[in-house]
Amino acid sequence: MSAPLQSRIGNDVPLRSGKEELAQETIMNCEQAANLFDAHLDGVLSQSLETELAAHRVKCAMCRQDLALLEVAGHVIASDGAVDDQLEEDFTDRLLACIDGARQQKDTASHPEPSFTINTLRLGGSSRTARLIHAARQLRVSGRIRGVQQVFLSKPWWFGGSSVAAAAVVVLAFKLLLSAPQPAVLGVKFEKESPDPELDLAARSLVTQVETTLSSHAENASSVLHIGEMTILQMLDQLGIGESEATSKALQAPSDPFSESEGRGSEGDEIAEDAGSVAEDAGGEDVEDL
């Protein structure tokens, strides 16, 4: 055994002094033995050094006790299973529910650019009524409705614009899609407040109510939407926006929203023309693509 101590126990074994060497004939002293304790406890000491350490241990009461204490500590930590608390039995179920919730939140948050947007629908200016009506028409144009439904059921919807405008479209859209087998994820982004604080509050509250009703598949969804529609019309009147009759007509859902009979009417186009950049505002063109 003429190899230096470092080389015999391998590079992984820490030594307190790298300079120490163990000559073949040298009997291990306490310091050298102590240097091997960690390697011994880690189980990485070579067989020959294990034997030498054991020999030293037999002779030295102090090292024997030190090693005994170290081994006992490890023994207790490794074997005392009684000290571990247990998780609640429903931990996994609760965790999975959290993961599901987090995933839904992420899905919603991961659509900063909405899949279908009416984000420029605004009430204001001379053509505000026309814009609203056109937006409503965009949702009702046959052939596009199927696209709306598919988008509605598969991706989050975001409605933007002023609170009343957003509420109007939300009510109309959900009325069209009342028969949807599953509630859609709805995101409403109010870009600006309506001029009347009371109306603004009412519009926001209406959207929340519609959203809650539909997401829970409540039986009274139809009546909530009807009330919502009436509320919107009253709001528009109160705001002095356009002719109630025209708005009402525009907001009326077709009897069969998925029929192919209605095309993109010329009236809508005229209004679009009148309203300027209505097509862009309404975002209806996106529907077919999606």
Next chain:
Amino acid sequence: MGSLRSNNTGLPEDGAAPPKGRAGLPEGRAVQSEDAGGQSRDVASRMEERQLVGRARGGDSQSMRKLIDLHKDRLFAFVRRMIRNHHDAEEVTQDAFLRAFASLDSFSTEYRFSTWLFTIAYRLSLNTLRKKQSLTGEMEFDQISAPGPNADTTAAESDDAKRLKSIVWGAVEHLSPPQRASIVLFYRHGHNCQDIAQILELPVATVKSHLHRARMKLKDQLQSVATQDASSLRILGGLAG
């Protein structure tokens, strides 16, 4: 007592091969030799784990459930040892899983899922400890006494044995967080220094240093008690063989 490298789920409890044998570990917890059978089992379980992770990435909740059930108890036991409060430990364990699943896309299957989980849990545990420390100004040493052992396990234990456990775990609780993590991961969870270095995100040499210092503290604590108590010496002599 079950093998250190296996659990009732069929998957090994940790990744890299542990040392060939450890002094002081009770029989049965001694590390298995890396025979051909053990290696092939490990390869198979790693493949299964990769498949589970792959499916969980795709949103498969059954695979998530399996991964959670595979690791939750050991993870909680570790966190519980780190932050010494059941409620906080459960929260950190839950948070660790949530974060792990939320960032599964960034997980490299070169590593063990368990190692990754433990790393996240360790970081979260340190954060919790820091918060507590900043709130109270000091560590919560009133909570450091070992949780009460259950009656079934302790029924056959002598008062001396109970006292010994209390001393050892009490000393463990007084270790610094990295020392405590190193000693618990090494002895309780059967990780080797390389695994622990990955989990704690420290160099292997630093982990060895933490382990060494932790052992010295435990030894000193036991020694000071033993010199005052002849019966403790008898127990130590008996356990050490």
